[in-house]
Amino acid sequence: MKDYAKTPISRIRRNPKRAVYDRKAVHAILDSALLCHVAYVIDGQPYCTPTIHWREGETMFWHGSSASRMLRAQGKGAPVCLTVTHLDGLVMARSAFNHSCNFRSAMVFGTARLIDDPSEKRRALLAITDRLYPGRNAELRSMTDQEIKATSVVAMEIEAASAKVRAENVGDDEIDGSHPVWAGVIPVQTVIGAPLASPILPEDQAYPAHLAPYTTGKRLDEALAETQALYEKGVL
Amino acid sequence: MKDYAKTPISRIRRNPKRAVYDRKAVHAILDSALLCHVAYVIDGQPYCTPTIHWREGETMFWHGSSASRMLRAQGKGAPVCLTVTHLDGLVMARSAFNHSCNFRSAMVFGTARLIDDPSEKRRALLAITDRLYPGRNAELRSMTDQEIKATSVVAMEIEAASAKVRAENVGDDEIDGSHPVWAGVIPVQTVIGAPLASPILPEDQAYPAHLAPYTTGKRLDEALAETQALYEKGVL
Numbered sequence: 001m002k003d004y005a006k007t008p009i010s011r012i013r014r015n016p017k018r019a020v021y022d023r024k025a026v027h028a029i030l031d032s033a034l035l036c037h038v039a040y041v042i043d044g045q046p047y048c049t050p051t052i053h054w055r056e057g058e059t060m061f062w063h064g065s066s067a068s069r070m071l072r073a074q075g076k077g078a079p080v081c082l083t084v085t086h087l088d089g090l091v092m093a094r095s096a097f098n099h100s101c102n103f104r105s106a107m108v109f110g111t112a113r114l115i116d117d118p119s120e121k122r123r124a125l126l127a128i129t130d131r132l133y134p135g136r137n138a139e140l141r142s143m144t145d146q147e148i149k150a151t152s153v154v155a156m157e158i159e160a161a162s163a164k165v166r167a168e169n170v171g172d173d174e175i176d177g178s179h180p181v182w183a184g185v186i187p188v189q190t191v192i193g194a195p196l197a198s199p200i201l202p203e204d205q206a207y208p209a210h211l212a213p214y215t216t217g218k219r220l221d222e223a224l225a226e227t228q229a230l231y232e233k234g235v236l
Numbered sequence: 237m238k239d240y241a242k243t244p245i246s247r248i249r250r251n252p253k254r255a256v257y258d259r260k261a262v263h264a265i266l267d268s269a270l271l272c273h274v275a276y277v278i279d280g281q282p283y284c285t286p287t288i289h290w291r292e293g294e295t296m297f298w299h300g301s302s303a304s305r306m307l308r309a310q311g312k313g314a315p316v317c318l319t320v321t322h323l324d325g326l327v328m329a330r331s332a333f334n335h336s337c338n339f340r341s342a343m344v345f346g347t348a349r350l351i352d353d354p355s356e357k358r359r360a361l362l363a364i365t366d367r368l369y370p371g372r373n374a375e376l377r378s379m380t381d382q383e384i385k386a387t388s389v390v391a392m393e394i395e396a397a398s399a400k401v402r403a404e405n406v407g408d409d410e411i412d413g414s415h416p417v418w419a420g421v422i423p424v425q426t427v428i429g430a431p432l433a434s435p436i437l438p439e440d441q442a443y444p445a446h447l448a449p450y451t452t453g454k455r456l457d458e459a460l461a462e463t464q465a466l467y468e469k470g471v472l
Contacts, residue, residue, distance in 0.1 A: 009281060013303070013304075013305055014300070014301050014303060014304055014305075015301075034323060034326070034337060035321060035323055035337070035339070037273035037275075037284050037286075037319055037321065038284065039273075039275035039276075039282035039283055039284030039317075040275075040282050041277055041280075041282050044277075044315070045245060045315055045317070045345075046275035046276050046277050046282055046315060046316060046317050047275055047317050047343070048273050048274065048275030048284055048317040048318065048319040048343065049319070049343070050273075050319060050321040050339065050341050052337065064250070065250050065251075067249070067250065068249075068250055069249055069250075079280070079281055079282060080282060081275075081281070081282050081283050081284040082284065083273055083284040083285070083286060085271060085273070085286040087270060087271055087426070087456075089429075090270070090368070090450070092369065092372075092447075093434075094376060094377060095376060095377055095379070095383070096361060096362070096364075096365045096373065096376055096379050096383075097379060097380075097383040097386075097387070099365060101270060101271070101288065103271070103286065105286050107283070107284065107285070109281075125332060126332070128332075129332045129335060132326070133328065136328075136417075137332065139416075139417040140330060140331060140332050140415070140417060141330060141331055141412060141415045143331070143332050143333060144333075147331070147332075147333040150333075151333070169432060169434055169435060170434045172434060172436065176377055177436045178438070179376070179377045180375075180438075180441065181372075181375040181376055181441070181444065182433070182437065182441055182442065182443050182444045182447070183433070183434040183437055184431055184432050184433040184434045184437065185431070185432045186428060186429065186431045186432075186447070186450050187428075187429035187430070187432065188426055188427065188428055188429060188456050189426070189427060189429060190323070190424055190425070190426045190427075191424065191425060191426075191427050192422060192423075192424055193325075193422065193423035193424060193425060194423070195420055195421070195422045196405060196420050196421045196422075196423065197418070197419070197420040198329075198405055198406045198408060198419040198420045199405060200408065200413045201418065201419055201420060202414070202416075205416065205417070205418055206418065207418050208417065208418045211328075211418070211422070214326070214422050220323075220424050
């Protein structure tokens with residue numbers, strides 16, 4: 001796969017050594033998060049809204065209520081920027097200046113469009129569930145036409161993209177290396193907890209095999225990368 | 237403290253039962269995250285950039301390189317939206333439609349301005365380190381004028397704000413309660429790992445008391461809420 005082009009919109013200007021245009025690396029950052037933030041403009045006012053996203057090839061999707069002002073505004077062909085960020089650590093230096101954090105972030109740019117066609121919309125809504133929980137749709141009760149009508153799905157072809165990664169210990173200036181204060185990284189990770197069954201679940205309802213990637217104690221980013229790979233392989 | 241007003245920009249339209257305008261609750265969501273995403277517009281194009289933020293009263297701050305295009309564009313008095321989101325769980329229902337996630341998010345709106353005054357800027361830069369690591373500045377080598385010059389700080393008074401919280405088990409429709417598939421919540425949390433000392437740290441350099449809130453295994457959001465409280469109490 002070819003790298004993403006460095007366009008005037010997507011080119012990383014600050015700290016270009018941390019810039020990533022590799023398509024697989026950008027996809028990996030996007031796919032290993034449940035939530036993104038989408039920036040869009042209504043009447044000159046920028047908004048930054050968190051939402052669940054999913055990716056198929058070079059198309060990003062997100063969804064919500066058909067009554068959502070965000071989706072209505074975006075769906076008319078608005079320019080949007082969708083960003084995913086993973087925080088990986090706090091970085092402490094001997095100087096205030098060299099403090100930082102470890103992270104992986106990806107920004108993708110494009111033009112949003114509402115998916116109007118009912119069968120295309122149904123397919124997209126099946127995709128989000130099976131992308132997150134491969135095989136779950138087969139066990140759910142079917143979606144109703146009313147539910148599909150009540151949901152809007154937005155799609156966006158990735159027109160430009162870049163990522164930025166910091167994944168290293170502290171970058172103290174040599175001269176500060178002997179200053180007597182602790183320096184280093186405190187890593188952080190987002191971890192899966194023990195499942196809490198619905199209070200109205202029959203007691204004998206088995207925990208399903210399709211949730212096996214979400215093992216207690218595992219990193220969420222790794223579970224999401226795994227389910228995306230299962231989905232792409234069509235293991236449903 | 238009075239609630240935030242429901243302005244046309246900040247009023248939650250979808251799922252108003254999840255809406256929060258309580259000032260303390262909004263602050264708590266902001267303060268318990270290291271990173272936010274800021275939406276802003278350059279030449280009609282929205283951008284969504286992750287950055288470290290901090291709060292003093294009703295003022296939000298973020299910073300970066302003086303050469304940053306983002307900060308230059310924002311600092312001229314641009315409207316911005318700063319959003320913080322905590323993901324708390326994956327919510328699985330008996331119907332695709334009722335799948336969701338548990339989260340706490342806060343959106344704050346205002347007009348960005350660059351802090352030009354050198355002493356105001358120095359104070360703000362001391363604040364970010366002491367807000368995150370209360371007492372750390374006293375142990376660091378001092379900032380140089382060159383470092384202060386190389387850094388830009390943006391401030392924004394909160395003009396409007398709202399938050400949205402989902403913190404419950406699955407909301408299955410009654411009719412779906414008997415459908416034979418597992419339903420419930422898989423919680424997730426962001427957790428602090430064991431510190432990794434800088435490779436150039438003298439072996440006898442003690443781990444400092446001011447990092448005590450960042451205990452291994454603790455939730456990051458709780459550690460950040462704690463350090464904000466310490467900072468506000470002036471325990472430096």
